[in-house]
Amino acid sequence: MKVIRYLFEGSYRKEVKKLILLSPFDNFWFFGKYATKGKLGKYLKKAKEKIKKKKGEEIVTKDFPGMQDLSYQSYLSWLENERLSRMFAFFDKNYSFPILKKIQIPVKVIVGTSDEYFHPTNPKDPKEAFNILKSNVKNFSGKLIENANHGFAGYEDVVADEVLNFVL
Helix, strand or coil: CHHHHHHHHCCCHHHCCCEEEECCCCHHHHHHHHCCCCCHHHHHHHHHHHHHCCCCCCECCCCCCCCCCCEHHHHHHHHHCHHHHCCCCCCCCCCCCHHHHHCCCCEEEEEECCCCCCCCCCCCCHHHHHHHHHHHCCCEEEEEECCCCCCCCCCHHHHHHHHHHHHC
């Protein structure tokens, strides 16, 4: 997600010639809906208050689900801007993926079929989310690695081969 964001906001974005997405996941659903149990607004409000008090660079408190390593500024940046936070909104059948459709460079997506985060609303069918990516990214190539999890434990060599074949 950070690299995709960089493609649109980064100082050297024109220098990026190819993009590899390793285990992308539905950030908005996971953190915005699931982890916060539908109370995202409460956390966004707290982050805004911290920023207003000039404490935006502090790390979020333990009550922010799954985000203990982010600052309040980063938390707000990733979850308030739906255009960016929803870039992989696989849960929303009506979503049109405007950010993904704007990507012009070649994109390689590598995901494990046992990735618990990739398609959390339908984890038994990672191909559904994979095909959504495929249909919304113009210059797409991809690899679903059978039985690999989010961190690709035990499949590092397969990932390395896929990456090398894509960049060389």
